[in-house]
Amino acid sequence: MTQHSTTAPTAALDDEQLIELETLRYSLIEAARDMHQSLMRSAFSPVVRDVMDCTAAIHMRTEHGWEMVASWEGCMQHAFTSQHICNFTMDEWQEELRDGDTILVNDPWRGAIHCADINLLRPVLVDGEAKFVLHSTSHVVDLGGSVPGGFANGVQTHFEEQLKFPPTLLYAADKPVKSVFNYLLENVRVPAAVLGDVRALYGCLVIGEQRIRALLDKYGADKVVAGGKYGMDMTERAMRAGIAELADGDYVAEDSLDDDGVEDEPIPLRATVKVRGDSIEVDYSGTGRQPLGNVGTAWIESTRCIEGIKFIVEPASPVNSGTLRPIEALLPPGSAVCVLPPSSCSNHMDVGGRIVNMVTQAVGEAAGAHSIGCDSGTASGLSIGGIDTRPGREGNPWATFIVPGGGWGGTWRSDGLSFCLLSIGNCRTPVQEHTERESPLVVWQHEIMPDSAGVGQYRGGFGGVYTVGTLSETVLTITGDRARRGASGTQGGGRGMPLYGWRLPSFDPAENLRPTDIRNAEPLFGTFNEEGIPDPGAGRFGHGATHRSAKLSQIVLKPGEAMRFVIGGGGGWGDPLRRDPAKVLADVRNGLHSPEFAAKGYGVVVDDGVLDESGTAELRRALAKQRDAGDWSPPDAAPVEWIR
Known part of the structure; x- marks a missing residue:
């Protein structure tokens, strides 16, 4: 459901109020930053420490449920799915949580991207009630299953994949729950690395709570909540203003995956981006059926597609729940973008990457050649x-x-x-x-x-x-x-x-x-x-x-x-025939393009590192004439000469 702003417009605030709200929204972002940097510094495995396949976020209870008020740069697809994981988890646990409790979850049907991405959530209680939830997530190098590393190519059910945890108490009042740790570590190939990363995920939440407690002590809960709402509303207004610049209409993008690793058939993907005023609906009707292999996704494309919209309409504002509010998605159940249990969905990257490409192209068309x-x-x-x-x-x-x-x-x-x-x-x-x-x-x-x-x-x-x-x-x-x-x-x-x-x-x-x-x-x-x-x-x-x-x-x-x-x-x-020949020459001299490909793809003639201007003009005229006759089109990129 589309949500709307509740904070007063900035014009209704005096200077002192505005400064305080700005301070608080940036303080929440800085708290997420501290969490993220702590996670990366203390993680054991390269997938977190080097690859940065991790994210830290802060959620807050509002009239709309749990909303993400701040996140920090990391694997940004996690930021777009984060608030849904929080809502699923808190629906099951919020009445039972105490200070220092930390929940583990990696279930794709409860908002996680795939089982290899584990999520830890820790509430911050104010007067006995959870007001904030701190969230850390990262890919882990192994979590059991038939294939090391999490991408179980060739399997057809999640029972063949890695361990799957519904929301599970991992730390109780800051004490490890031994049975859960034992179960986790006994079922992975590299327990030392996994234990190190889990402790890093937990430790960064402790640091986040320290930052939030300091804000609460200084400003009080009401003002911190107001600062969080202000930040989300600011982002929402920026997103809506960017969307409103697009031309209303339906913009269709289509693509396909090569195959699902089981059947040798392409998997069609289709997205219709419907722009109406300051909001967008992304409709995946027409996408192919749920694949047998592991390449489908468990409904997370309802959020990750928003990246493709944000790239064009409003790339500058911080990512929080305000980013999501103007956008809805329709996902056909049992399709490649919304697989149903017990399907495998460990390879989320192929559909995810393709959907962002498709939505970006569709929104680019709406923006007028800004694709x-x-x-x-x-x-x-x-x-x-x-x-x-x-x-x-x-x-x-x-x-x-x-x-x-x-x-x-x-x-x-x-x-x-x-x-x-x-x-x-x-x-x-x-x-x-x-x-x-x-x-x-x-x-x-x-x-x-x-x-x-x-x-x-x-x-x-x-x-x-x-x-x-x-x-x-x-x-x-x-x-x-x-x-x-x-x-x-x-x-x-x-x-x-x-x-x-x-x-x-x-x-x-x-x-x-x-x-x-x-x-x-x-x-x-x-x-x-x-x-x-x-x-x-x-x-x-x-x-x-x-x-x-x-x-x-x-x-x-x-x-x-x-x-x-x-x-x-x-x-x-x-049009490649309109590329500046000097840029093509620079790429040839830098070893990025061969002279043969420069001529084939751009109609640019380079001889011994020197641009042949007359030869280029002649070749470009010839290629343009062939294109008009239907005999030439831009070639697929690949080296022309191979050593064999």
Whole structure:
């Protein structure tokens, strides 16, 4: 239900009241910031400490239920789902909670994203009544189940996934509930890392309570609550003002996932963004049925799609429940965006990333060409683990989570961002030195992939190439999509390069580190031509590869072997034949584009690092004429020449 502001407009406040409310809303944000920084400093696993797959938030009881009044930068998709987790949990527990109690929950049907993201909630009681709830959440490197790391590719029910906790008392009056800790730690592969992260999640809530108590002591509960409401209302007004600038209408976006890891069929996705005045409804009618595999989501797309709206209509205001108020979503039960139990939904990233792309494009159309090319559509998440056999570490179980990252799409005023993760996460790639110190892995290569960005007047961002080897026998799970076709462009822009994967059985770092070198490389998945060369425009998906999906589980990698993944770039924005030739030349000189691709995709002729202006003008005229005749269109991004 759409909610409306209750705080008086700022014009009705005197200067002293306004200063006090501003101080309080920023104090709540700073409390969330302190929580988040404490979590990252004290966490054990790289998925929290390095990747930043975590969030801290503060909720407050209002006439609308529990609303999120503050959050801090982290994995931002958590911030959009956070208040729903709080409402489910407090509906079950709020009458029984005491000071120091902390609840654990990771149930996707109670608002969590997937079971690998655990949530801790701690009430702050005022006169015996819960007024605030502090919330921390993070991905954990393992929580049991058939596949290490949380992305249970190939399974069809949540019974085959990781442990699932309904709201469960984890700390009672600040004392650990031993039975819950014992159950948790006895069922995970890496109990030391999980215990360290759980303690960090708990410790940051204790710090948050100290900050909230200090505010309550200084200002009193009524003023702190007023400051929280003021902050939410400010954000709501900013969102509504941005939405009101859009043209009323229905804007449709469609896309599809490659497959679900079980059936070899694309999964259609459809979103209709209905703009009416200062509010929006996102209707997912037309989305494909609930998949057999684990790629569906348990209704969280009702909130994560809001990221795609916020990008365009109001990117500056803090994220809180005011961000959500002007937007509603309709999700068909039993569809890919609202799977029903007992479906598996451990791989939330593919649907989530795609939905944000789709909604961004639809809202961009409403804003009048202010669309954004799609991002790489996959983080190519790698869940890796095993038993260490290095001297001095023999027999130690280990696990890690790696997200190499791709590129974002071009916009109406700039090129897309290169070498970064999906927009749904706002996360980071791991620190390579940490990965190698803490795991029997060697990161041989992590760099920009040339010729991977979608062409356009503003090109997409470049994707990445990631090559990793192992010093101990290792089990690897790959969670990827956009391996059939790369990220689509907008306003005439071209597609980014799709996802590719190879096994390198006899890896030699002295010989095999050229990104386009596919000698001694066994294709795992991708789109290849008859000669076995990556060819997203004319090739066939799976041709010559060992798999027909980029969602693979439990691949065994032996010492001396390596895996290489190319994560594609973002889609382009606008006509590539209108791109400034000087920008194309700069990309060629920087090694980001080859001269061959510059000519093929942009009609720009570069000879020995020098721009041929007359040759460029002639080639562009010829390509434009071919396009008018239907014989040329912006090519899919990919290197033209490969070493084989």
